[in-house]
Amino acid sequence: MLVGVLALQGAFREHQWALDKCGVETRQVRKPGELSGLDALVIPGGESTTMGKLMREFGLLEPIKGIAAEGMPIFGTCAGLIMLAKQIRNSQQANLGLMDMEVERNAFGRQVDSFEADLPIAELGPQPIRAIFIRAPYITRVNNGVDVLAAYDDKIVCARQGRFLVAAFHPELTEDLRLHRYFIEKVAR
């Protein structure tokens, strides 16, 4: 299995390390040609406005939408979640708009409000995941077809729609590989 990791900006290295530990091959993606032959794609955390601009400038938006329409599994964390949402509250920034949901950026506040917490996710078993939220977004609304996998303080922070999986937090910053494994084994299977 070959998983592409969008490497325009952000924590792509950490996703590669996590995927590597899960035993799958990875490839950094910066240009459209690097999308060919992938079995799945990860969009990492980072600055979503930066990522959106670089995706537009280097012609990645349409090709990614194209492979997504053909069934490419995509996992987005934090900025990646924002890139996948159909609507972003109070923003016109460039994104992929693949999942039927609305998100709010920096919804938990500025960096001084960034936090970590034990978050139960039933799909991953009884043990909660240590979730790292950094100037994190959350999902303000989901439409039909989007399954909510986890909420923190009544705010949706992990969801799935078919072959798309998103988390508002950063599993790639911890040693816990369960969400990456869930993506590889259940979502991308």
Added chain:
Amino acid sequence: MSEITAEKGTWTVKKGLAEMLKGGVIMDVTTPEQAKIAEEAGACAVMALERVPADIRAAGGVARMADPTIIQRIMDAVTIPVMAKARIGHFVEAQILEALGADYIDESEVLTPVDDKYHIDKHAFKVPFVCGCRNLGEALRRIGEGAAMIRTKGEPGTGNVVEAVRHIRMVLGELRRLQNVPREELMSAAKEMGAPYNLVLEVAATGRLPVVNFAAGGIATPADAALMMQLGCDGIFVGSGIFKSNDPKSRAKAIVAATTHYNDAKVLAEISKDLGEAMPGLEISAIAPEQRMQDRGW
């Protein structure tokens, strides 16, 4: 309230924001208008200050933390993270910046130090800090004090990247050397470097700094940014290089693209075209030793 307890200001959360900035460009801005230009160009964060380093150098005198009004206006103008500078050792300026809600504090040699012996105890804050270094010992001292992100010092406000190159080569060279030092010699290495022993043990084992390491000080062109990335930096700070050039918008955008595509000379050639003139450069030997900002702090 949820029954889940949240922990704020942890080491993971502080270090984590820097991880998210990697591969990006952090730009010095002095007005909300400049901050918007930076955001529009794709900056992953901005540094809010009263004057860019080149102007601080030209003005002389004592350089202090910016007026909170300036920082507040810049925070209101953009949605990307906003950093701000405090003087070396000035923990009250840092307290003020934390209270304002700045996302990162740069304990910076660009401003005039207030303490010639001690840096800020950065573990005492919930807001994360970035600090400059010229070598591995200095980097590990700052990390020991609680810096969650490191950058080269370079020589700020010069448009001359030679010092930043020297500093990253020094840090990475020392890291490589430590990996070949037998364990019984590491205590002595720690003593010589003036670095905390536990951190020396850690980097000798992993071969890399435990926090993100950006380039700063003298970066003026897309090629400069790509050079620092190829040398092994995780991202780029641009101080005077953008708003002291004659076409800030194009130059900012090109430096962002160069930081992403740093290994692709064809892309670099394309984005380096038609940027107008870079900021005027300054030869390091033309700066009197007491005017060198990189020698501030220890």
